[in-house]
Amino acid sequence: MSRSPSTFPWPATLTTDRLVLRPIEAGDVPAMARLWTDEAVRRHLGGPVDKETLRVREQHCVGARGAFSVTLRTAGAVIGVVQLEPDSRRAGRTEVSYQLLPEHWGFGYGREAVAAAVAWVREATTSSEGSEEVVAVTQEANARSRRLLESIGMEQTETFVEWGAAQVLYSAGDPRA
Numbered sequence: 001m002s003r004s005p006s007t008f009p010w011p012a013t014l015t016t017d018r019l020v021l022r023p024i025e026a027g028d029v030p031a032m033a034r035l036w037t038d039e040a041v042r043r044h045l046g047g048p049v050d051k052e053t054l055r056v057r058e059q060h061c062v063g064a065r066g067a068f069s070v071t072l073r074t075a076g077a078v079i080g081v082v083q084l085e086p087d088s089r090r091a092g093r094t095e096v097s098y099q100l101l102p103e104h105w106g107f108g109y110g111r112e113a114v115a116a117a118v119a120w121v122r123e124a125t126t127s128s129e130g131s132e133e134v135v136a137v138t139q140e141a142n143a144r145s146r147r148l149l150e151s152i153g154m155e156q157t158e159t160f161v162e163w164g165a166a167q168v169l170y171s172a173g174d175p176r177a
Helices: 026-037 051-060 109-124 143-151
Strands: 019-023 066-073 078-086 095-100 133-139 155-162 165-171
Touching: 026 078, 051 143, 066 109, 066 143, 078 109, 095 109, 109 133, 109 143, 109 165, 133 143, 143 155, 143 165
Parallel strands: 095 133
Antiparallel strands: 019 066, 066 078, 078 095, 133 165, 155 165
């Protein structure tokens, strides 16, 4: 059996050619708050969060297991977040989610960050029987997110309605299946 996602080495830092994904720090909270309240970012995520939800998230995001600030390697600026949620939607699956600030859309940063996180989960959970299945859910209407997931090799496996909107579940696969 593969290792439980709770055994992920944490805190962890992932480095790509242009990005560093690291645990959320106190100085990152304003950028996180902007992600949670920005109309464009939240368009396919149920809209901006309310003030109480924002307050709770701000209090609990620093150092949260599986939550990475996405930063530019050269400038160190926080441009987004990637989150990994073990046993999401079904035991043995880790769900990856992500948000980037709008001024950083269209440069491939999201693809680079999500690909690094998915690869890290797969590597961290590899055993003789395979590796963890990594999934992502996005609204069917979110064409940009769907293209991102498909560009890193994830495949559409399910469609369903959740939160009053058509959703698509993508999978990076489960070699044990």
